[in-house]
Amino acid sequence: MYRAYIAQKKFNVVLSEIDNSSPQPLKAVRLYARYxxxxxxxxxxxxxxxxxxANQxxxxxxxxxxxxxxxxxxxxRNYENVLKMLNNSGDIEW
Known part of the structure:
Protein backbone atom coordinates (compact mmCIF):
# COMPACT_ATOMS: atom_id res chain seq x y z
CA MET A 1 0.00 0.00 0.00
CA TYR A 2 2.78 2.44 0.93
CA ARG A 3 4.66 1.69 -2.28
CA ALA A 4 1.51 2.71 -4.14
CA TYR A 5 1.41 5.98 -2.19
CA ILE A 6 5.04 6.60 -3.14
CA ALA A 7 4.25 5.93 -6.80
CA GLN A 8 1.43 8.48 -6.56
CA LYS A 9 3.87 10.94 -4.95
CA LYS A 10 1.82 11.01 -1.74
CA PHE A 11 4.93 11.10 0.41
CA ASN A 12 3.25 12.87 3.32
CA VAL A 13 0.83 9.97 3.79
CA VAL A 14 3.73 7.56 4.11
CA LEU A 15 5.71 9.88 6.36
CA SER A 16 2.78 10.50 8.68
CA GLU A 17 1.64 6.88 9.01
CA ILE A 18 4.98 5.12 9.52
CA ASP A 19 6.88 5.95 12.70
CA ASN A 20 9.97 4.72 14.57
CA SER A 21 8.04 1.91 16.26
CA SER A 22 7.16 0.34 12.89
CA PRO A 23 8.91 -2.82 11.64
CA GLN A 24 12.18 -2.40 9.74
CA PRO A 25 10.72 -2.92 6.23
CA LEU A 26 8.26 -0.08 6.83
CA LYS A 27 11.01 2.14 8.21
CA ALA A 28 12.91 1.56 4.96
CA VAL A 29 9.83 2.56 2.95
CA ARG A 30 9.54 5.68 5.10
CA LEU A 31 13.21 6.50 4.47
CA TYR A 32 12.66 6.13 0.73
CA ALA A 33 9.60 8.40 0.86
CA ARG A 34 11.61 10.92 2.87
CA TYR A 35 14.34 10.78 0.23
CA ALA A 54 26.05 3.06 8.78
CA ASN A 55 23.33 0.39 8.76
CA GLN A 56 23.90 -1.47 5.49
CA ARG A 77 24.23 6.94 -8.98
CA ASN A 78 26.07 4.83 -6.41
CA TYR A 79 25.82 1.61 -8.40
CA GLU A 80 28.36 -0.29 -6.31
CA ASN A 81 26.10 -0.01 -3.25
CA VAL A 82 23.04 -0.88 -5.36
CA LEU A 83 24.70 -4.16 -6.24
CA LYS A 84 25.72 -4.74 -2.61
CA MET A 85 22.10 -4.34 -1.52
CA LEU A 86 20.77 -6.72 -4.16
CA ASN A 87 23.62 -9.23 -4.27
CA ASN A 88 22.16 -11.91 -1.99
CA SER A 89 18.86 -12.03 -3.80
CA GLY A 90 16.61 -14.98 -3.37
CA ASP A 91 13.23 -13.32 -3.57
CA ILE A 92 11.37 -12.48 -6.78
CA GLU A 93 11.10 -8.83 -5.66
CA TRP A 94 14.88 -8.52 -5.77
Missing part, protein backbone atom coordinates in the same frame (compact mmCIF):
# COMPACT_ATOMS: atom_id res chain seq x y z
CA UNK A 36 11.90 11.32 -2.64
CA UNK A 37 9.88 14.06 -1.01
CA UNK A 38 10.31 17.49 -2.50
CA UNK A 39 11.14 18.88 0.91
CA UNK A 40 14.43 16.94 0.91
CA UNK A 41 17.38 19.26 1.10
CA UNK A 42 21.02 18.45 0.50
CA UNK A 43 21.60 18.04 4.22
CA UNK A 44 18.60 15.68 4.46
CA UNK A 45 19.94 13.59 1.58
CA UNK A 46 23.34 13.44 3.28
CA UNK A 47 21.67 12.31 6.53
CA UNK A 48 19.76 9.58 4.69
CA UNK A 49 22.90 8.35 2.92
CA UNK A 50 24.84 8.39 6.20
CA UNK A 51 22.10 6.30 7.83
CA UNK A 52 22.18 3.81 4.97
CA UNK A 53 25.96 3.59 5.02
CA UNK A 57 23.63 -4.90 7.08
CA UNK A 58 20.31 -3.93 8.67
CA UNK A 59 18.94 -2.94 5.26
CA UNK A 60 20.21 -6.16 3.67
CA UNK A 61 18.27 -8.36 6.11
CA UNK A 62 14.98 -8.33 4.24
CA UNK A 63 13.76 -7.89 0.71
CA UNK A 64 11.85 -4.62 1.04
CA UNK A 65 14.49 -2.82 3.07
CA UNK A 66 17.20 -3.72 0.57
CA UNK A 67 15.05 -2.66 -2.39
CA UNK A 68 14.35 0.73 -0.81
CA UNK A 69 18.02 1.21 0.04
CA UNK A 70 19.07 0.15 -3.46
CA UNK A 71 16.59 2.60 -4.99
CA UNK A 72 18.05 5.46 -2.97
CA UNK A 73 21.58 4.49 -3.97
CA UNK A 74 20.43 4.20 -7.59
CA UNK A 75 19.06 7.75 -7.57
CA UNK A 76 22.43 8.87 -6.19
Missing amino acids: LSTSSTISTVEEILAELD TLYMDDCYSSICAAAIYFHE
